[in-house]
Amino acid sequence: MEFKNTEAFADALDRDDRLAAYRQAFHFPQHEGKDVIYFTGNSLGLQPKSAARFVNEILDDWKELAVEGHFKARNPWWTYHERLIPPLARVVGALPEEVTVMNTLTVNLHLLMVSFYRPQGRRFKILCEEKAFPSDQYMLQSQLRYHGFDPAEALIEVRKRPGEHAWHTDDFLSAITAHADELALVLLGGVNYYNGQVLDMETITRAGQDAGALVGWDLAHAAGNVRLALHDWGVDFAAWCSYKYMNSGPGNASGVFVHQRHLNDPRIPRFEGWWGTRKETRFLMRPEFDPVSTADAWQLSNPPVLALAPYLASLELFEEVGMEALLAKRNRLTAYLEFILGEVAREAGSRFEIITPADRGCQLSVLLHGEGRPLFDYLMEHGVVPDWREPNVIRLAPAPFYCSFRDMFQFGQVLREGIRAGKGR
Numbered sequence: 481m482e483f484k485n486t487e488a489f490a491d492a493l494d495r496d497d498r499l500a501a502y503r504q505a506f507h508f509p510q511h512e513g514k515d516v517i518y519f520t521g522n523s524l525g526l527q528p529k530s531a532a533r534f535v536n537e538i539l540d541d542w543k544e545l546a547v548e549g550h551f552k553a554r555n556p557w558w559t560y561h562e563r564l565i566p567p568l569a570r571v572v573g574a575l576p577e578e579v580t581v582m583n584t585l586t587v588n589l590h591l592l593m594v595s596f597y598r599p600q601g602r603r604f605k606i607l608c609e610e611k612a613f614p615s616d617q618y619m620l621q622s623q624l625r626y627h628g629f630d631p632a633e634a635l636i637e638v639r640k641r642p643g644e645h646a647w648h649t650d651d652f653l654s655a656i657t658a659h660a661d662e663l664a665l666v667l668l669g670g671v672n673y674y675n676g677q678v679l680d681m682e683t684i685t686r687a688g689q690d691a692g693a694l695v696g697w698d699l700a701h702a703a704g705n706v707r708l709a710l711h712d713w714g715v716d717f718a719a720w721c722s723y724k725y726m727n728s729g730p731g732n733a734s735g736v737f738v739h740q741r742h743l744n745d746p747r748i749p750r751f752e753g754w755w756g757t758r759k760e761t762r763f764l765m766r767p768e769f770d771p772v773s774t775a776d777a778w779q780l781s782n783p784p785v786l787a788l789a790p791y792l793a794s795l796e797l798f799e800e801v802g803m804e805a806l807l808a809k810r811n812r813l814t815a816y817l818e819f820i821l822g823e824v825a826r827e828a829g830s831r832f833e834i835i836t837p838a839d840r841g842c843q844l845s846v847l848l849h850g851e852g853r854p855l856f857d858y859l860m861e862h863g864v865v866p867d868w869r870e871p872n873v874i875r876l877a878p879a880p881f882y883c884s885f886r887d888m889f890q891f892g893q894v895l896r897e898g899i900r901a902g903k904g905r
């Protein structure tokens with residue numbers, strides 16, 4: 481499609497957008513009486529307007545029923561988390577039995593390492609990408625030290641080629657081959673938080689497994705943003721947070737995927753708690769652990785129902801819209817943003833460059849070659865909410881659920897004004 485950098489054209493794209501009405505389903509922060517142009521759905525998704533109703537239901541049931549709410553609430557709390565599973569499984573391309581919701585992301589990665597990082601003899605190394613999200617680096621380093629290894633030796637980081645901004649799939653494959661008989665685990669971010677790149681999860685998973693390693697994915701920036709087929713790709717395990725593209729609210733619960741072939745396998749170690757035992761006998765309070773036959777076996781505690789409520793509100797929207805429709809809008813919206821950026825760069829002669837490769841979700845990372853921070857500040861002061869990453873990158877993630885084509889056009893106008901005002905030189 482031939483794009484135009486005009487308000488009329490952006491409005492026409494919005495009229496043609498089947499999801500345009502979903503903007504009304506979310507609360508927007510206000511700037512001078514208008515909705516901000518929100519580009520940080522990759523950091524904290526907007527609040528679904530329905531979230532308050534879901535939370536209030538729990539508060540009311542707690543007020544009126546107290547402990548009886550576990551079994552007698554409108555949506556009984558002891559099985560509340562089960563309501564999130566089918567819609568969430570559809571978002572990540574999993575069987576419902578392969579998915580559970582619990583804890584937070586870094587905690588879950590640690591718990592999954594108990595099950596899936598099992599160094600043996602020479603096979604003790606972990607392969608990840610260079611400059612993984614800091615929490616993942618800390619997690620991996622501390623796990624290795626806990627097992628008595630030196631991260632400098634045991635952690636293999638796949639680098640970008642000199643002067644390039646994205647990884648090559650081939651470089652993952654050759655690193656896997658080079659270390660084939662030493663690799664215990666491959667653990668990577670499915671979508672890189674910095675450059676927005678989507679890794680070829682299917683190919684890398686197969687290569688890692690062919691080398692005899694287990695393969696897990698951190699999907700923090702992938703869930704709700706890109707097409708995932710975790711079951712069909714044969715991924716061993718994965719985890720993601722829900723407050724980014726999944727719009728569940730700050731610090732909210734994480735999702736976990738464990739492939740069907742690892743369920744009910746007594747050889748796989750696991751840290752356990754009472755919420756992983758079978759419902760039928762859980763309240764008999766027996767000493768022996770009788771695991772649920774699904775990924776719920778990895779649950780430890782009874783879930784934070786008040787936190788799950790807004791997550792469920794959000795998942796109902798995902799269920800209504802469907803990933804395919806979201807992905808179709810995402811492609812067009814991000815392409816339009818890319819076009820607008822190109823137009824502004826051309827007109828203003830400003831030196832910035834999109835470092836996100838063609839394999840991408842909705843995020844575009846823009847590297848500013850001059851002084852970036854004043855331009856970022858200018859955007860923030862003018863009703864645009866992007867995000868800043870050192871040393872000189874602005875990340876723009878137009879979430880297809882609630883961002884409009886008009887937003888992209890108006891952003892272009894603000895950006896051009898900012899550059900004209902002498903920022904971003």
Ligand SMILES: *Cc1c(COP(=O)(O)O)cnc(C)c1O
Binds near residue numbers: 673698700721
């Ligand atoms: C956002 C993000 C996290 C955050 O971890 P929490 O435990 O939820 O605080 C971890 N890893 C990646 C790759 C992320 O993008």
